[in-house]
Amino acid sequence: MDVGRVDPHDEPAVAALVGRLRALRGMLEEHAAHEDRWVEPLLAELRADIAESLKVDHARIDSAIPSLETAFTRWEEAPEDERVAMGRMAYGALSSFVGAYLNHMAREEDEAMPVLQAAMTDEQLLQVSAQLRGAIPPPRMAQYVSIMLPAMNVEERTQMFAGLKANAPREVLDGMCELASGVLASSDWSAVRTRVGL
Ligand SMILES: [Fe+2]
Incomplete structure (x- = not known):
């Protein structure tokens, strides 16, 4: 477009x-x-x-x-x-x-x-998915995620952030939250935060 x-x-x-x-x-x-x-x-x-x-x-x-x-x-x-x-x-x-x-x-x-x-x-x-994602350095992953997040629906975003909240180190979660707040409309991001409890 x-x-x-x-x-x-x-x-x-x-x-x-x-x-x-x-x-x-x-x-x-x-x-x-x-x-x-x-x-x-x-x-x-x-x-x-x-x-x-x-x-x-x-x-x-x-x-x-x-x-x-x-x-x-x-x-x-x-x-x-x-x-x-x-x-x-x-x-x-x-x-x-x-x-x-x-x-x-x-x-x-x-x-x-x-x-x-x-x-x-x-x-x-x-496990295959985790191995693949593990091969991507964090700055590169941030580029992928900044394209993927706006294309996902609220369920998928919620799953992603719930997974990060449960498994990722605090600084990774914080970095992803910052990224999400930059690429999503504020109402979309607050819907995810409410569902995940962030
Ligand atoms: Fe392909």
């Missing part, structure tokens, strides 16, 4: 969007590497065909990311009389990418997750 509504001539605003795209690229590539390391081997043992076809998806996504970034760089560097057209191309490239990416994640949820859930207990799956 931000890419669609930005003034294509507004250089600082376009540069800020390109910065966000680059940060997102880093996270997407890291996320795919985490899946390949922690999830793919489990799935490959249970359903090699699904694992293989998701791997093909990952390769396709990986190869689409550089041209997406190129479309944005061209827009950023375009002369005045080409900025509208370049902005439209960048928007189109992003829309196609997001469409393919959402489709990929739906396949992971609909095809891969039921296989894992049928073969493993919730505790085993939580």
Whole structure:
């Protein structure tokens, strides 16, 4: 939405969007590497065909990311009389990418997750999730969480903070609360605080 509504001539605003795209690229590539390391081997043992076809998806996504970034760089560097057209191309490239990416994640949820859930207990799956999250350094985790929190509903936010309250060191909980108060509307954050008792 931000890419669609930005003034294509507004250089600082376009540069800020390109910065966000680059940060997102880093996270997407890291996320795919985490899946390949922690999830793919489990799935490959249970359903090699699904694992293989998701791997093909990952390769396709990986190869689409550089041209997406190129479309944005061209827009950023375009002369005045080409900025509208370049902005439209960048928007189109992003829309196609997001469409393919959402489709990929739906396949992971609909095809891969039921296989894992049928073969493993919730505790085993939580352990995999904890190992994966443990491999992410705290400043990086803060970047993920600042994107994830606004996209969650109140139940999911409550679960996350209840878990932190029960298990995380005090300074981690405090840091996450500060982060949440920065990225959520104050009424949304106070709803979580009330439910969790923070
Ligand atoms: Fe994936």
